[in-house]
Amino acid sequence: MSFQSVIYNTFFKRNATYVTAVLFGAFAFQPSYDTFITRFIENNNKGKLWSDVKAKLGASGEDEDEDDE
Amino acid sequence: MLSLRSTISKTLNKTVSKQFQQSALKSTYQTPNFNKYLKDHKDADKSRNYTYVMIGGLGLLSSAGAKSTVETFISSMSASADVLAMAKVEVDLSSIPEGKNVIVKWQGKPVFVRHRTGEEISEANSIDVSSLKDPQTDSDRVKQPEWLVMLGVCTHLGCVPIGESGDFGGWFCPCHGSHYDISGRIRRGPAPLNLEIPTYEINGSTLVVG
Numbered sequence: 001m002s003f004q005s006v007i008y009n010t011f012f013k014r015n016a017t018y019v020t021a022v023l024f025g026a027f028a029f030q031p032s033y034d035t036f037i038t039r040f041i042e043n044n045n046k047g048k049l050w051s052d053v054k055a056k057l058g059a060s061g062e063d064e065d066e067d068d069e
Numbered sequence: 070m071l072s073l074r075s076t077i078s079k080t081l082n083k084t085v086s087k088q089f090q091q092s093a094l095k096s097t098y099q100t101p102n103f104n105k106y107l108k109d110h111k112d113a114d115k116s117r118n119y120t121y122v123m124i125g126g127l128g129l130l131s132s133a134g135a136k137s138t139v140e141t142f143i144s145s146m147s148a149s150a151d152v153l154a155m156a157k158v159e160v161d162l163s164s165i166p167e168g169k170n171v172i173v174k175w176q177g178k179p180v181f182v183r184h185r186t187g188e189e190i191s192e193a194n195s196i197d198v199s200s201l202k203d204p205q206t207d208s209d210r211v212k213q214p215e216w217l218v219m220l221g222v223c224t225h226l227g228c229v230p231i232g233e234s235g236d237f238g239g240w241f242c243p244c245h246g247s248h249y250d251i252s253g254r255i256r257r258g259p260a261p262l263n264l265e266i267p268t269y270e271i272n273g274s275t276l277v278v279g
Contacts, residue, residue: 004114012121022125026132033133 157279162216162271170232172221175278179221179229180267181240182276185251190214192238193252203263207252210266218269218276219253225260240264 011021042049148156158175160182165171168189171182185193193207211217221229221240228244235241236257237250247258254263269278 002112002114004112004118008114008118008121012118012125018121018125022128023132025125025129026136029129029133030137 157277160276160278161274162276163274167215172232173278175267180278181217181219181221181232181253181264183217183232183251185215185217189238189251193250196250196252196254202255203261205252205254205263210252210254210263212269213271216271216276217251217253218267218278220265220267222265223247223260224255224262224264225258230264 010017012018046052156176158173158180160171160173162182162184165182165184167184168186169184172179173182174180190207196207198204198206207214210219223230223242223244225242225245225247228242230240230242230247230249232240235248237248239251239253239256240249241247242249242258242260245259247260248256249260249264250256252263253266255261267278269276271277
């Protein structure tokens with residue numbers, strides 16, 4: 001049994017398992033896609049995010065910190 | 070002459086029908102050789118899996134899209150953050166001395182908070198419940214006996230009763246003269262029901278109404 005035939009027999013052979021896998025995949029897809037995109041954007045904008053700016057402001061003065069609380 | 074022609078046509082008929090029979094049995098079509106286009110190590114499961122993954126991937130993406138569309142509509146129906154912030158009110162109970170009333174506004178309505186004395190608690194419990202217009206024991210109306218929390222809206226026509234007045238030491242509605250006792254139960258007057266109890270929670274010394 002090759003890897004491909006195992007995949008075929010477990011997921012695609014029966015329509016019930018195929019549809020179930022697709023629907024579960026849709027539920028699993030959303031949060032993983034969300035975290036992936038968030039991580040990508042945060043990596044792309046390192047140093048410009050509010051969390052980075054806030055840390056910098058906290059070092060210079062305490063006044064700014066009180067505003068967001 | 071006639072006989073010759075007939076024999077010719079007979080043999081012709083024979084050959085035509087024989088050829089037709091042969092062609093019906095075996096196709097003369099030359100099947101092209103597709104070997105050039107086939108993969109060297111052909112794996113039927115692999116190509117089939119590829120197709121299924123493509124179709125399933127489309128189904129996955131469209132169902133995820135449908136799910137998020139439905140979620141958008143459903144989440145727009147739930148209360149927004151500003152409404153939720155207005156839906157609750159917090160009261161610091163440690164600032165209310167014993168035997169005092171405090172009125173707080175909750176969702177546009179007054180809420181009476183009374184720190185009852187031990188005397189008042191025993192008075193509220195001493196009443197024969199069956200004699201009341203709206204029978205309710207005091208323990209049904211309070212979570213902690215020293216704290217009485219109720220909606221300050223007269224159950225008759227919606228006036229705001231006055232605290233520490235009336236014939237029963239509780240509240241008195243000036244509009245049509247309904248008397249409520251120290252547990253907020255209707256004792257005399259036109260009001261049909263006891264003062265309503267809102268949903269609330271007491272955590273230590275803070276009261277959260279709503």
